[in-house]
Amino acid sequence: MGPAVDGLRQVFEESLGGGDICFVLNLAEVPMIDSTGIGLLVRFLASTKKRSGNIKLVQPSKFAVQTLRLVGVLNLFEIFENDDAAVESFA
Amino acid sequence: MPRDSTAGHPENELSELLNIGFPANPDAIGTVADAIDQALIELHVPEQKRLEIGLAVQEALVNAVVHGCDSDSSKEVRCRLQSDRNGRIVITVTDPGPGFSTDLLSDPKRQEDLYADHGRGVYLIRQLMDEVSFVRPGNEIKMWKY
Numbered sequence: 001m002g003p004a005v006d007g008l009r010q011v012f013e014e015s016l017g018g019g020d021i022c023f024v025l026n027l028a029e030v031p032m033i034d035s036t037g038i039g040l041l042v043r044f045l046a047s048t049k050k051r052s053g054n055i056k057l058v059q060p061s062k063f064a065v066q067t068l069r070l071v072g073v074l075n076l077f078e079i080f081e082n083d084d085a086a087v088e089s090f091a
Numbered sequence: 092m093p094r095d096s097t098a099g100h101p102e103n104e105l106s107e108l109l110n111i112g113f114p115a116n117p118d119a120i121g122t123v124a125d126a127i128d129q130a131l132i133e134l135h136v137p138e139q140k141r142l143e144i145g146l147a148v149q150e151a152l153v154n155a156v157v158h159g160c161d162s163d164s165s166k167e168v169r170c171r172l173q174s175d176r177n178g179r180i181v182i183t184v185t186d187p188g189p190g191f192s193t194d195l196l197s198d199p200k201r202q203e204d205l206y207a208d209h210g211r212g213v214y215l216i217r218q219l220m221d222e223v224s225f226v227r228p229g230n231e232i233k234m235w236k237y
Contacts, residue, residue, distance in 0.1 A: 002117070032146050039207070039208035063142045071215060076205065
């Protein structure tokens, strides 16, 4: 919850509205993800997958991975070590 | 697995470290969560445990502000941080709302709920903390970390 989630929601909505369906989300600077953030991620993941797109995660923190696993959504996402690998995975 | 319990802890043996009342404005949540984290740093709580407590506190504060108070800043949420002589941490978050029944909460890991955009907060709290209790009628949550 808060400005970070609000900002991400706005970016997703504008990008999806503009026709983008493939996203790389670098989480290297995100120490934790709360339930609001998780809800946002899975909702937009569903939206992109409906359009044959995806959201790839890059460098989530150990605690972020733990949190995603706790609520059972970790396996919904592909995770990469760097942005380039994530981008190439869309090719 | 944490347990939900209303079984009594000897509260008179708890030391109060923080007792913060704040208006139910979502913008205030970060400040209160930061104050809790700073107190945990001063208690030399290890980082992993601080992260787990911090996320549980964040979830409880959001529930209190958004669901307990409808984000009405004329209402007040109270957050207390206490510890006992064994170093166990207890955090209590209270709102003036009508409370809720935890029986109504579903398992967010059910296949049909995996893509839901809500319904994970209390589940996360229960997973992250060692003991969680809701005081009737459900407008106060008490969370223990050993």
